[in-house]
Amino acid sequence: MFDLSRFIARNVTMREHSMFLADLEANADSLREKIEGRRVLVVGGAGSIGSSFIRAVLPFQPASLVVVDTNENALAELTRDLRSTPGMFVPDDYLPYPMDYTSSVFEKMFRSRGGFDLVGNFSAHKHVRSEKDIFSVEALLRNNVIGAKKLLELLAEYPPEAYFCVSTDKAANPVNIMGASKRIMEDLIFSYSDAFPVKTARFANVAFSNGSLPAGMLARISKLQPISAPSDVRRYFVSPEESGQICMLSCMLGNNREIFFPKLREAQMMTFDAIATALIEAHGFSVLRCGSDREAIEKSAALKAGGLQYPVHYAPSDTSGEKAFEEFYTETETVDLERLTALGVITGKAIPDKTGMQELLTSLEEAFASPNVGKEDIVRIIRNRYPNFAHIETGRSLDGKM
Numbered sequence: 001m002f003d004l005s006r007f008i009a010r011n012v013t014m015r016e017h018s019m020f021l022a023d024l025e026a027n028a029d030s031l032r033e034k035i036e037g038r039r040v041l042v043v044g045g046a047g048s049i050g051s052s053f054i055r056a057v058l059p060f061q062p063a064s065l066v067v068v069d070t071n072e073n074a075l076a077e078l079t080r081d082l083r084s085t086p087g088m089f090v091p092d093d094y095l096p097y098p099m100d101y102t103s104s105v106f107e108k109m110f111r112s113r114g115g116f117d118l119v120g121n122f123s124a125h126k127h128v129r130s131e132k133d134i135f136s137v138e139a140l141l142r143n144n145v146i147g148a149k150k151l152l153e154l155l156a157e158y159p160p161e162a163y164f165c166v167s168t169d170k171a172a173n174p175v176n177i178m179g180a181s182k183r184i185m186e187d188l189i190f191s192y193s194d195a196f197p198v199k200t201a202r203f204a205n206v207a208f209s210n211g212s213l214p215a216g217m218l219a220r221i222s223k224l225q226p227i228s229a230p231s232d233v234r235r236y237f238v239s240p241e242e243s244g245q246i247c248m249l250s251c252m253l254g255n256n257r258e259i260f261f262p263k264l265r266e267a268q269m270m271t272f273d274a275i276a277t278a279l280i281e282a283h284g285f286s287v288l289r290c291g292s293d294r295e296a297i298e299k300s301a302a303l304k305a306g307g308l309q310y311p312v313h314y315a316p317s318d319t320s321g322e323k324a325f326e327e328f329y330t331e332t333e334t335v336d337l338e339r340l341t342a343l344g345v346i347t348g349k350a351i352p353d354k355t356g357m358q359e360l361l362t363s364l365e366e367a368f369a370s371p372n373v374g375k376e377d378i379v380r381i382i383r384n385r386y387p388n389f390a391h392i393e394t395g396r397s398l399d400g401k402m
Contacts, residue, residue, distance in 0.1 A: 002282065004208060004218070005239070011278040012207045012214075012237050012270060019238075019262065020245045022341040027253060034118075034252045035060035038161070041116040042067050043101045043151070044123030046074035048209035049166055051081075052244025053120055058082070064093035066116070068106060069123075072098035074210075102147040107154060115158025120251060121151060121165040124182075126211070131177040134375050138368050141378070144181040145188060146361060152192045159196035164251035165189050167200045167259065172327045175392045177375075180382050183389075184360065187352040190257050194351060199254035202261045202328050202346075204236030206243040217276050221283055224303040226296035227310070228402035229272040230317040236264045236326050249343060259346035261328035263337065269326070273314040285310035293402045313402070330388075360385050 009016050018024070024031070035057055044050045045067035054067065069075050075096040082090050099106050101123055110116075125140040148165065155163060167182045174180040189198045208214045213229065220227050238246065242262075250260035277287050288309040290296040299311040329335050334348040363381050367373045376393075383389045 005241075007279070007282055008207045008237075008239050011282070012275060013239050013242070014268065018242050018245060019342045020242060020249065023249060023343060024245060026341070027249070031248070031252050032060045034161075035062055037061070037063045038117040039064045039113070039115075040066070040118045041110075041120070043069075043119070043121045045069055045120075046071050046078045046096075047122055048206055048212075048240055049243045049247065050120070050122030051078050052206075052240050053122065053247045054078070054082070054244070055088075055241075056244040056248040057118075058089050058091075061089050062091055062118070064091050065095075066109075066113070067094075067096045068099055068101050069096075070098065070100055102150050110154055110158070115155070115160065117161045118251065119155060119160045119163045120247065121148065121163070122247075123147075124166065125178065126168070131375065134373060134378070137177055137375050137378050140178060141181055141364060144178075145184050146364065148185060149188060149361060152189065156192060156195045161197070162251050163189065163192075163196055163198045164247060165198070165200050166247060167202045172202065172330050173388060173390070174386075175390050177378065177382070177391070180386065180389050180391075183386060184357075184382070186259070188357055190349055191352045191354040191357050193257045197256040199250050199256070200259050201246050201250040202259055203243065203246050204238050204262060204264060204326065207237045207239055209240065209243070213272055214275050214279070217279050221279065221310075224300065226290070226293070226300040226312065226402065227276050227280070228293055228296065228313045228315075229276045231271065231273045231314040232316045234269040234271050234326075236262070236268060237270055238262060246343070249340070253340075254345070255347075257349040257351070259329075259349070260343050261346070263342055263344050273312075276312060276314070280310045280312070284308065287312055289314065296402070356385070 040057060040062045042050055042054055042065070045054055046069035054065070058065070067075065067078065075098055079096050082088055097109065123143065125143050131137050131140065165185060167186055168179060174183050186200055189200065192198060205212065208218065217227050217229070246260060246262060254260055280287055285308050288299060288311045290299060290311050290313045293313050296311040296313040303310065328344065329346050333346050336345040336347050339345055364378070367377055367381060379391045
């Protein structure tokens with residue numbers, strides 16, 4: 001039987017145990033002190049990272065856990081998984097709600113409970129493919145930034161002990177609108193740091209997270225469909241378990257306006273074609289390289305007849321917003337590499353001007369209200385505030401490929 005966790009450990013992260021094990025053990029007492037008996041809200045908690053965060057938090061026995069997500073089916077599976085895991089602590093006050101965190105019913109629920117002690121927001125558009133046109137760009141920015149502001153305003157009325165919102169390594173020197181949205185998000189949450197403590201984390205690709213290319217590879221194999229992957233894109237990876245641990249450690253141990261990131265070496269980067277090859281071979285096939293998506297599709301018919309050569313198309317990336325390399329911090333940011341064993345910390349972030357942030361959001365809202373606005377207009381608005389936003393536009397979206 002194929003064991004995905006074992007495959008990730010041996011072929012993607014190249015480590016049998018969590019890289020944060022030492023930090024978790026060294027700070028176990030502090031983590032318990034900050035979590036035990038607390039009221040916890042997790043927005044976007046049914047996704048890959050949000051659910052991993054929940055699994056990292058529950059052993060420290062919070063008094064209550066409310067999980068909000070728009071994916072009702074994923075919430076049901078999260079609940080089944082938690083209830084079926086031997087030894088998993090689930091508080092008596094556990095409530096999964098299928099609702100939009102920007103909705104009026106969410107606000108009613110939030111106010112009825114008098115707020116929460118710990119709040120984690122994992123609701124986000126995370127894919128570069130979310131910038132294919134002006135409509136997908138608007139949806140991305142409304143979820144990652146504009147909607148998030150509504151939650152922050154609510155939290156300002158009921159200040160939590162800590163607020164965490166997940167960022168990305170693509171927020172450092174962003175080249176795509178998704179990364180830029182996360183950079184804006186960082187400044188937005190930090191602009192509320194005078195009302196309650198805010199923390200975030202930039203981390204690598206989560207191996208086989210929902211919707212990721214590796215997860216898509218696994219789905220293609222289950223359907224005996226060909227696989228396409230970029231041959232020149234190198235990325236850092238953490239396991240699903242590690243993703244939740246990063247967020248928990250940042251939320252509980254970070255100081256106000258700090259950004260955590262994993263201390264990974266360049267030699268630990270992986271290419272997607274290498275992951276695809278290892279995955280195919282782990283399923284008992286050999287790789288059959290093709291020169292195009294079309295050729296790979298044509299040759300995949302043999303798989304249905306029991307063929308053992310798996311058609312793939314590996315080629316250099318040619319889509320918009322694809323960053324050639326990953327980085328967790330910029331030259332202008334102050335970094336502490338000594339505090340924790342496996343995590344670096346970006347410190348000394350100033351409180352951003354809330355008025356300036358509001359002006360940016362207003363500019364975006366006004367642009368979206370115009371029937372003639374285009375993606376290039378949004379790029380220009382963002383670049384006016386973030387001059388280092390070097391957007392890469394090729395005119396081709398990931399949705400145009402397998």
